Amino acid sequence: MTTTTSLSPxxxxxxxxxLADELEARGWTKAEFAEIIGRPSQxxxxxxxxxxxxxxxxxxxxxxxxxxxxxxxxxxxxxYRLWQLRQRQGRTAILDxxxxxxxxxxxxxxxxLRDRGILAGTLDDQEQxxxxxxxxxxxxxxxNFAVAARRRSDDAPLTPVxxxxxxxxxxxxxxxxxxxxxxxxxxxxxSTLTRVISGPDHLAEMPxxxxxxxxxxxxxxxxxxSKIDGAxxxxxATPVVAISGRIPRFDSVLxxxxxxxxxxxxxxxxxxxxxxxxxxxxxxxxxxxxxxxLAGAWAVGEQFRRPGVISRSSVIGMAATIRVHPSIVxxxxxxxxxxxxxxxxxxxxxxxxxxxxxxxxxxxQAG
Numbered sequence: 001m002t003t004t005t006s007l008s009p010x011x012x013x014x015x016x017x018x019l020a021d022e023l024e025a026r027g028w029t030k031a032e033f034a035e036i037i038g039r040p041s042q043x044x045x046x047x048x049x050x051x052x053x054x055x056x057x058x059x060x061x062x063x064x065x066x067x068x069x070x071x072x073x074x075x076x077x078x079x080y081r082l083w084q085l086r087q088r089q090g091r092t093a094i095l096d097x098x099x100x101x102x103x104x105x106x107x108x109x110x111x112x113l114r115d116r117g118i119l120a121g122t123l124d125d126q127e128q129x130x131x132x133x134x135x136x137x138x139x140x141x142x143x144n145f146a147v148a149a150r151r152r153s154d155d156a157p158l159t160p161v162x163x164x165x166x167x168x169x170x171x172x173x174x175x176x177x178x179x180x181x182x183x184x185x186x187x188x189x190x191s192t193l194t195r196v197i198s199g200p201d202h203l204a205e206m207p208x209x210x211x212x213x214x215x216x217x218x219x220x221x222x223x224x225x226s227k228i229d230g231a232x233x234x235x236x237a238t239p240v241v242a243i244s245g246r247i248p249r250f251d252s253v254l255x256x257x258x259x260x261x262x263x264x265x266x267x268x269x270x271x272x273x274x275x276x277x278x279x280x281x282x283x284x285x286x287x288x289x290x291x292x293x294l295a296g297a298w299a300v301g302e303q304f305r306r307p308g309v310i311s312r313s314s315v316i317g318m319a320a321t322i323r324v325h326p327s328i329v330x331x332x333x334x335x336x337x338x339x340x341x342x343x344x345x346x347x348x349x350x351x352x353x354x355x356x357x358x359x360x361x362x363x364x365q366a367g
Contacts (some may be wrong), residue, residue: 014050022066023048048367053077076228087113092153099121104130107139108164109223118168147233147269154243161226169242172218173235173367182214186239190261192300193254194324196244200250200351201356204347206257207365215264216241217257218354219362222246232260232269239264248352251331266290279307299322306310317348 004324013169023033034041039061054062059073065189088091100123105112108130113119119126120158127139134143145158145166155234158166189209206218216235222228222244230243230250241260245253263269268287303322309316310333327348333339 004273006227014075014080015054016050016052018076020060022062022068028068031067031255036065041048047307053081087187100127104140106159107160109161110132112223113164117353121166125190126218127321133171135167135170145233146233159226162222162228165223165226165244166231166242169218169231169240169299170233170235172220172362172366173216173233173238173240173242176216176218176235176362176367184212186213186215186261186265189256190265190295191259191301193261194299195301197254199325200322200349200354203250203253203351203354206358207362209256210241210261213261215241215261217362218242218366219358220244221355221359230256230260232263234269239269245352245355247349248256248355249327249331250325250349250351251327253293253351253355254328255299255331257296261289262291262294262298268295296332299328304329304332306333306336307340308320312344312347315344 023030026037030044031041034044034124037044037058039058043052043058046050047054047058049362054073054077057073058071059070059077062068062073063070085233086095101110104123104126110119110126113130119129128282131137131139134141136143143163145163147166157287192307193206193209196209197203210217212311216238218240220242226244226246228244229246233240241257241264243253243256243260247253266287268291299323301322307318315329315333316326322329330339330344330347335345
């Protein structure tokens with residue numbers, strides 16, 4: 001990450017002093033110069049003595065008379081005014097705080113972090129909290145996450161908002177203990193998830209279900225514009241699935257969990273790959289495609305056959321045959337392009353309220 005530093009002069013001088021130098025170099029008196037630019041002598045005298053500012057019109061006239069650039073004179077005037085502003089008592093500290101707040105806002109969604117109680121207190125406190133969240137010694141360091149993440153744009157570098165969401169997921173996972181002993185494999189959990197979690201009311205069972213395969217589930221609500229659905233990674237060698245609920249459809253939430261479980265099953269979290277470096281290699285794309293393929297197979301099982309005529313009744317019938325919620329079939333048909341995204345969505349429940357309950361549950365486990 002690069003930072004841009006704005007340098008301010010230790011001392012600035014009125015542009016009239018520079019004008020006085022120009023007049024001296026040419027052997028012109030103030031009265032002679034006033035006549036050249038068609039201005040009263042008093043105007044030139046006030047500019048030279050620092051009692052009058054140079055306007056755009058005057059800058060153009062000075063430039064025409066001296067063979068310089070009008071922008072040069074305007075810049076000299078602006079620099080002097082800004083320098084004067086910084087000399088006023090307390091203004092330097094105020095402007096420094098403005099710069100610090102802007103810097104924090106460029107690194108993370110500060111308002112949302114404050115709303116969630118992650119950032120609070122003074123600017124010093126907030127900067128320290130953000131360093132702690134990102135696990136860095138100073139905010140010039142970019143946090144680095146080796147993860148497999150399901151995002152809207154899988155081949156792009158992480159945005160500051162996505163990086164913040166992942167940092168929250170890592171922190172929650174670090175404080176979460178598995179509630180039960182692992183007695184099943186990831187593949188067993190993945191291949192039965194859509195049959196066990198058969199409706200929105202069963203979403204609260206997912207943390208315990210994944211724990212049976214030794215996997216921690218954390219739910220960190222999406223930040224605005226984060227465009228990240230989930231991630232798979234390891235926390236102290238324990239595999240973790242993190243979801244955001246960005247798209248609060250029942251089928252989308254389950255598929256995101258399955259996609260991240262697939263990354264774990266396929267060994268993608270053992271060494272991970274660092275998408276923060278913009279890893280859009282063939283290897284990364286191959287992993288995403290493999291995870292999607294396995295998650296899709298787990299979601300609908302081997303018995304799934306696309307209905308000859310796609311209708312509400314045929315979708316419900318197919319869902320009953322493979323023992324999943326109808327939204328799972330709708331989602332599969334929509335992802336395959338066999339059904340427009342606007343069709344049969346009345347079979348797809350919105351699970352926003354259920355996700356709030358899941359957030360409470362996973363937060364308590366991380367407490």
